[in-house]
Amino acid sequence: xxxKIILASKSKVRKQILDKNNISNIVKPxxxxxxxxKTSLMNEKASPEIISKNLAEVKANKISMKxxxxxxxxxxxxxxxxxxxxxxxxxxxxxxxxLKRLNGKAHYLISSVCISKNGMMIWNYTDKAKLTMKNFxxxxxxxxxxxxxxxxxYAYNVYQIESVGKHLFKRIEGDEETIMGLxxxxxxxxxxxxxx
Numbered sequence: 576x577x578x579k580i581i582l583a584s585k586s587k588v589r590k591q592i593l594d595k596n597n598i599s600n601i602v603k604p605x606x607x608x609x610x611x612x613k614t615s616l617m618n619e620k621a622s623p624e625i626i627s628k629n630l631a632e633v634k635a636n637k638i639s640m641k642x643x644x645x646x647x648x649x650x651x652x653x654x655x656x657x658x659x660x661x662x663x664x665x666x667x668x669x670x671x672x673x674l675k676r677l678n679g680k681a682h683y684l685i686s687s688v689c690i691s692k693n694g695m696m697i698w699n700y701t702d703k704a705k706l707t708m709k710n711f712x713x714x715x716x717x718x719x720x721x722x723x724x725x726x727x728x729y730a731y732n733v734y735q736i737e738s739v740g741k742h743l744f745k746r747i748e749g750d751e752e753t754i755m756g757l758x759x760x761x762x763x764x765x766x767x768x769x770x771x
Contacts, residue, residue: 580690580766581647583638589650592757598766603642605634605649613662623655624701627687632696639691646769647691652756655683655703670720670728671713679710681746686753688762698765702758704749711743719743 582590585604593600609630616626628651635649654661656676664670684706689699711719720728722739734740736747736754752759 579645581638581642581645583634583647583649586650586756588755589757592752592755592759593648596759596763598763600648603638603647605637607633607637609651610662613660617660623653623658623660623683623685624687624703626660627651627653627685628689628699628701631687631689632691632699635689635691636694636696640694643693645692646766648762649689649691650686650757652684652686655685656680657682664728667720667728671716674711674716674720674734675713677708678716679708681705681707684749684754686756686758688758690762690765700758700761700765702750702753702761704747704751704754706744706748706754707746708743709745 579599579601580593582593582600582602583605584590585602590600590602607630612630612633613626616629621629630651631649633649634651635647638649639645639647654677661673661676661682664673682705683703685701685703687699687701689696691697719739734743736751747754750758750760
C-alpha cells in the first residue's frame with residue numbers, strides 16, 4: 576500500500592503544514608458543494624462544531640471511495656460568532672461585512688479533520704481556538720483587505736493568520752495550526768499509531 580496520505584483539499588496552507596511535518600501526501604480536492612451541506616445542517620440547528628465535522632467527513636469520504644485502501648484526510652474550518660456560523664466570503668463586499676461583524680469581538684475558529692478509508696470515516700478530531708479582534712475603523716478594515724489576494728480571500732476565510740492577518744487580533748488562544756485549518760499534532764499522533 577502507498578504510504579502517501581491523500582489530502583481532500585485544495586488548501587495550499589494545509590498542504591504546507593503536511594509537508595512541513597514530513598507527511599507524504601498527494602492532493603485530490605473533493606469539490607463538494609459546502610453551501611448545500613451547511614444550509615441543510617443549519618436548518619437542523621446543528622452547532623458550528625457539528626457542521627465543521629460533517630463537512631470534513633463528507634470531503635474525506637467522497638475521495639476515499641475513489642481510492643480503495645488509501646488514507647484520505649478531509650478538513651474544514653468555520654468561524655463561530657456567538658453560536659452563529661460565519662462562512663467564507665463570496666466577494667470583497669461580504670469579506671468587509673464579516674470583518675465588521677467580528678470587529679472588537681471574540682469568536683471561535685473551529686477546525687475539524689477526518690481520516691477515511693474505503694469510503695468510511697475511521698478517525699476524526701475537532702479543535703477550536705478563541706480569537707479576539709482589535710477595534711478597527713471601516714477604513715482600516717478596507718485597507719487590510721487590499722493586502723489579500725482574491726485567491727487567498729476566498730480560500731481561507733477573511734484573515735491570513737499566517738501572514739498579514741496576525742495584527743488584527745489582540746488575543747489568540749489556541750493552536751496556531753488549528754487556526755490555519757489543520758490541527759497537525761493530533762493527526763501525527765493518529766498516523767503514528769497506524770504505523771504511517
